[in-house]
Amino acid sequence: MSTTENPETTARRRGRRPAGQDTRTALVEAARAVFAENGYDGATVRAIATRAGVDAAMVNHWFGSKEGLFAHAVLELPFDPLELQAALRDGPAHELGERIVRTFLTRWDGAGGDVFQALIRSITGHEQAGRVLRDFFQRFFTALITSIGSDRIPLRMTLCASQLVGMGMIRYVAKFEPMTTADIETLVRAVAPNLQRYLTGDIG
């Protein structure tokens, strides 16, 4: 934000609201500031829209939801989380692990390993980013695990996080062979049953 004017101030001074891509950019910048100040749960769509000087409906128009805006603005995730969650729920519960592993690898491979590396750096470098990512991951996986009726949701959520973050670390950041160059289906066969146990199995 330091190199640009506050979009809200700009919009007000000009006497109009920014349009199109300007709106999108203003929302992304406002979202970064509001998420950083208030955390994920404390940030409201209304507060972000107000700071951006645009109508709150623009958040849904451009990003689908608060989650979507967060994913783009803060995590710079290469996908929309709500759309992704709908896709992951579409299938039997006993194959959810497989769908998650395949989707995780397909999306992050598609985005390029650098994007995952940047995400990990933001966790290790900034307490704030770690907290926000944690809120986000927790919501995402809690909704998924709740939808399949499992118990011990918080522990299962963190176990899933440990496997997925670890797989991303080894494939995209630390780059241990053969995990870095293995084809996606090889890793689905190897990792999905473990993720499935965390989602629906006996975890002690």
Add this chain to the structure above:
Amino acid sequence: MSTTENPETTARRRGRRPAGQDTRTALVEAARAVFAENGYDGATVRAIATRAGVDAAMVNHWFGSKEGLFAHAVLELPFDPLELQAALRDGPAHELGERIVRTFLTRWDGAGGDVFQALIRSITGHEQAGRVLRDFFQRFFTALITSIGSDRIPLRMTLCASQLVGMGMIRYVAKFEPMTTADIETLVRAVAPNLQRYLTGDIG
């Protein structure tokens, strides 16, 4: 190395070899330089000892092995890897996953989460450190998995890495609850069967 004289030069000029803690310090500094220049596999005990101006036997005396020196000097691991490997091999193969998870958590909890965080930062920040850690982890786990007679050792090694690095990331770096405060035995029950599958199970 920039704030101290080259220990080899110092030792030669004084006409004697450094003794006791001086030897240890000289070896750590020489090891950091030689591992950085040549990688883990390319660095020899002889080259490190020569640079430190001490006898190669001092490496075994102070660190047990090249692995031990590496663990202290570069990774700053809070344990000796060879001693650890011997301890992990001491028990039935079908409980190796349980021993690894319990030992991993006990040692890193004991060292304090900051030490693990520093290790992750060194991977994400420096290509060199990532390569050296990869060599090290690969040797450590290849030896363990070979000792229990499993097939597909490189893939199993990286699968184990993904789970252990991920568990450390979530417990010590990203700090997702309840994994951060869960007691060790809860996590052993939850995670060990997954690690065991990577070590000895059908991985597709």
